[in-house]
Amino acid sequence: MANVRLLGLAVHAFCVYLNFDDTEAYQTQLALVEAVTNIIRHAYDGQPDSEVEVTVTLYPQCLSLQVVDTGRPLLALNPKVLEFDPSDHSHLPEGGMGLLIMQQVMDRVAYRRVGPSNILTMEKDFPTRRPTP
Amino acid sequence: MQIEDKVIKGILVVTPLEKRLDATAATDFKGKMVDWINLGHRRIILDLSLVDFVDSSGLGAIVSCLKTLGEGGDLVISGIRDAVLSLFQLTRMNRVFQIFPSSEAAIKGLSG
Numbered sequence: 001m002a003n004v005r006l007l008g009l010a011v012h013a014f015c016v017y018l019n020f021d022d023t024e025a026y027q028t029q030l031a032l033v034e035a036v037t038n039i040i041r042h043a044y045d046g047q048p049d050s051e052v053e054v055t056v057t058l059y060p061q062c063l064s065l066q067v068v069d070t071g072r073p074l075l076a077l078n079p080k081v082l083e084f085d086p087s088d089h090s091h092l093p094e095g096g097m098g099l100l101i102m103q104q105v106m107d108r109v110a111y112r113r114v115g116p117s118n119i120l121t122m123e124k125d126f127p128t129r130r131p132t133p
Numbered sequence: 134m135q136i137e138d139k140v141i142k143g144i145l146v147v148t149p150l151e152k153r154l155d156a157t158a159a160t161d162f163k164g165k166m167v168d169w170i171n172l173g174h175r176r177i178i179l180d181l182s183l184v185d186f187v188d189s190s191g192l193g194a195i196v197s198c199l200k201t202l203g204e205g206g207d208l209v210i211s212g213i214r215d216a217v218l219s220l221f222q223l224t225r226m227n228r229v230f231q232i233f234p235s236s237e238a239a240i241k242g243l244s245g
Contacts (some may be wrong), residue, residue, distance in 0.1 A: 033156075082224060089199055094193035
């Protein structure tokens with residue numbers, strides 16, 4: 001799990017290089033960290049030698065993060081709706097927020113199963129105001 | 134995870150000294166917070182001014198601390214960076230936690 005930090009920091013560095021602002025860089029890193037943490041916990045049941053491959057691709061209009069694993073398939077990409085009463089502390093959610101966060105902060109999220117591989121693709125558009133490097 | 138703690142006007146102010154509150158740090162963070170709660174602290178300010186990355190595991194640990202405190206307790210956030218605040222907004226946890234610009238402002242808010 002400690003290597004997830006390294007992945008997060010690497011993607012954050014890409015974002016800074018691409019002139020993402022602080023919040024965009026944080027949220028892009030967050031989406032990747034949530035994706036990889038979910039895979040380790042759920043697709044691989046927390047096994048220590050879980051293999052996850054991340055490919056970062058820079059397109060003219062967007063940054064693409066592709067995450068590939070060979071663990072258990074994802075059942076659905078649709079996250080549970082996060083509904084709770086903010087004043088009822090005893091029933092606040094402590095987990096199950098990862099997919100929702102990924103879909104909220106990235107412009108496109110897609111999942112497909114190819115043979116033994118789960119392939120998750122997340123894309124973040126560059127704002128038009130910003131010249132790409 | 135290293136966390137600085139001090140008591141001001143009967144309020145416990147805890148400041149994580151590391152930059153990341155993520156899945157790796159969450160269990161340790163929660164353990165230390167629960168220890169303080171079990172010592173009898175009921176009003177706690179979590180100063181996130183040095184933290185530049187929180188993920189849903191870190192957020193879940195903060196929520197868990199609030200639950201451990203129970204109805205008579207108060208856990209508020211101070212010094213949170215705009216980027217990290219966006220996680221609270223995305224998950225609507227900004228409606229659960231009182232958020233103050235600084236620990237000084239939080240002390241005033243909780244003392245009033």
